[in-house]
Amino acid sequence: MNIDSIRNGVVIDHISAGCGMRLYHLLGLETLDVSVAIIKNVSSRKLGKKDIIKIDAPIPVNLDVIGFVDPMATVNIIRDGKLIEKKSIEMPELLRNVIRCNNPRCITTTEQELPHLFRLTDRDRKIYRCVYCETKAQ
Amino acid sequence: MKSIIDILDLSTDEIEELIAVAEDIIQNPRAYAHRMEGKKLATLFFEPSTRTRMSFEAAMYELGGNVISMASAASSSAAKGESVADTVKTVSCYADIIAMRHPKEGAALVAANSASVPVINAGDGGHCHPTQTLADLFTIRREKGRFSGLTVGVCGDLKFGRTVHSLINALSRYPDVHFVLISPEELKVPSYVKRDVLAKKGIPYEQTTNLEGVIGDLDILYMTRVQRERFFNEEDYLRLRDSYILTPEKLKGAKADLSVMHPLPRVNEISVAIDDDPRACYFKQVKNGKYMRMALILKLIGGDGQ
Numbered sequence: 247m248n249i250d251s252i253r254n255g256v257v258i259d260h261i262s263a264g265c266g267m268r269l270y271h272l273l274g275l276e277t278l279d280v281s282v283a284i285i286k287n288v289s290s291r292k293l294g295k296k297d298i299i300k301i302d303a304p305i306p307v308n309l310d311v312i313g314f315v316d317p318m319a320t321v322n323i324i325r326d327g328k329l330i331e332k333k334s335i336e337m338p339e340l341l342r343n344v345i346r347c348n349n350p351r352c353i354t355t356t357e358q359e360l361p362h363l364f365r366l367t368d369r370d371r372k373i374y375r376c377v378y379c380e381t382k383a384q
Numbered sequence: 385m386k387s388i389i390d391i392l393d394l395s396t397d398e399i400e401e402l403i404a405v406a407e408d409i410i411q412n413p414r415a416y417a418h419r420m421e422g423k424k425l426a427t428l429f430f431e432p433s434t435r436t437r438m439s440f441e442a443a444m445y446e447l448g449g450n451v452i453s454m455a456s457a458a459s460s461s462a463a464k465g466e467s468v469a470d471t472v473k474t475v476s477c478y479a480d481i482i483a484m485r486h487p488k489e490g491a492a493l494v495a496a497n498s499a500s501v502p503v504i505n506a507g508d509g510g511h512c513h514p515t516q517t518l519a520d521l522f523t524i525r526r527e528k529g530r531f532s533g534l535t536v537g538v539c540g541d542l543k544f545g546r547t548v549h550s551l552i553n554a555l556s557r558y559p560d561v562h563f564v565l566i567s568p569e570e571l572k573v574p575s576y577v578k579r580d581v582l583a584k585k586g587i588p589y590e591q592t593t594n595l596e597g598v599i600g601d602l603d604i605l606y607m608t609r610v611q612r613e614r615f616f617n618e619e620d621y622l623r624l625r626d627s628y629i630l631t632p633e634k635l636k637g638a639k640a641d642l643s644v645m646h647p648l649p650r651v652n653e654i655s656v657a658i659d660d661d662p663r664a665c666y667f668k669q670v671k672n673g674k675y676m677r678m679a680l681i682l683k684l685i686g687g688d689g690q
């Protein structure tokens with residue numbers, strides 16, 4: 247399967263297989279009016295299988311979202327067909343308005359204008375908890 | 385300006401200070417009778433409460449302060465759709481300190497972030513209830529003289545029971561505490577409490593469904609109510625409600641100096657026949673709670689009480 251190279255845009259590579267679609271949705275890529283390719287289950291020497299997202303436009307991407315979904319992913323910035331920058335990805339300490347708390351008793355379910363905040367509470371196990379009610383993020 | 389949302393907002397040193405002040409209030413009540421003159425406590429209770437609300441009110445009155453409050457959540461602006469943030473911003477204009485209970489978890493943090501005066505969490509759903517834990521700690525200290533070296537049994541609803549989680553968190557900061565977790569299978573302590581608090585700190589604990597089998601080992605028995613309001617399913621509540629009922633017969637196997645505690649209100653989990661047993665401490669907890677709330681109010685808006 248061939249996907250054209252992009253001249254100006256972003257390639258999110260080394261996404262753990264199966265995480266590509268989640269990243270696509272959390273990054274809000276479905277709302278963009280540009281070409282976006284999600285390539286799933288690509289063979290990878292390092293990972294065995296991986297997903298790749300190619301965005302054919304020089305847009306900023308939220309690195310916190312990528313760090314939350316898959317801190318092992320890499321972000322490559324492409325200009326004029328050349329790789330000009332590799333962004334380093336880290337798990338963010340605080341996630342703001344990326345995911346919502348699924349605890350029906352959480353204050354965020356009734357106070358609509360509150361920011362949805364999750365704090366990293368266990369880096370080794372990649373656990374985020376709601377700042378308000380401490381429920382674990384799914 | 386400090387607010388108290390979680391018992392862990394207070395260091396063990398700060399808890400020691402509060403205990404010292406509470407003890408001094410008991411010994412010298414007149415010295416504190418005017419400490420809060422000219423100050424107002426606002427009690428915002430969006431959920432039914434008898435003892436916590438009255439305890440805060442009694443605490444403020446005994447310090448010489450005044451109390452303002454709303455009759456009920458149904459008659460407040462919350463019923464018109466006002467946010468917690470707007471409510472506490474408004475109430476901050478009238479009061480020097482706010483005690484708030486709200487059914488939603490995290491509501492107290494929202495209040496603290498919005499208020500211009502200190503907020504004390506008087507219970508936010510099933511999340512935290514730090515002043516109950518202060519009452520519990522003060523009671524343990526008064527009954528046992530220490531926190532370390534105790535075998536503490538917690539019994540009943542250990543899944544939804546916020547008082548139990550707070551107590552485990554608070555006591556886990558002291559050395560050589562051993563927990564015995566007694567509950568039906570469906571109401572066990574959540575795994576994150578066992579993993580993130582007990583296992584992480586290397587605190588020994590055992591889990592059992594059999595109260596009689598362990599009661600003889602305990603220094604403290606902390607009973608809890610299965611709370612109807614924490615269940616979405618009435619059938620589950622009814623099935624689990626009568627899991628553990630402490631009776632004089634069960635107490636026969638306990639140590640002579642066991643302290644039986646309960647955050648109250650009880651439904652039927654402690655027989656009234658135990659009330660006159662010298663080991664029953666639950667009404668002492670109520671009184672101790674008032675003194676700790678007095679000490680906390682003093683700490684937050686009136687100096688250290690010295």
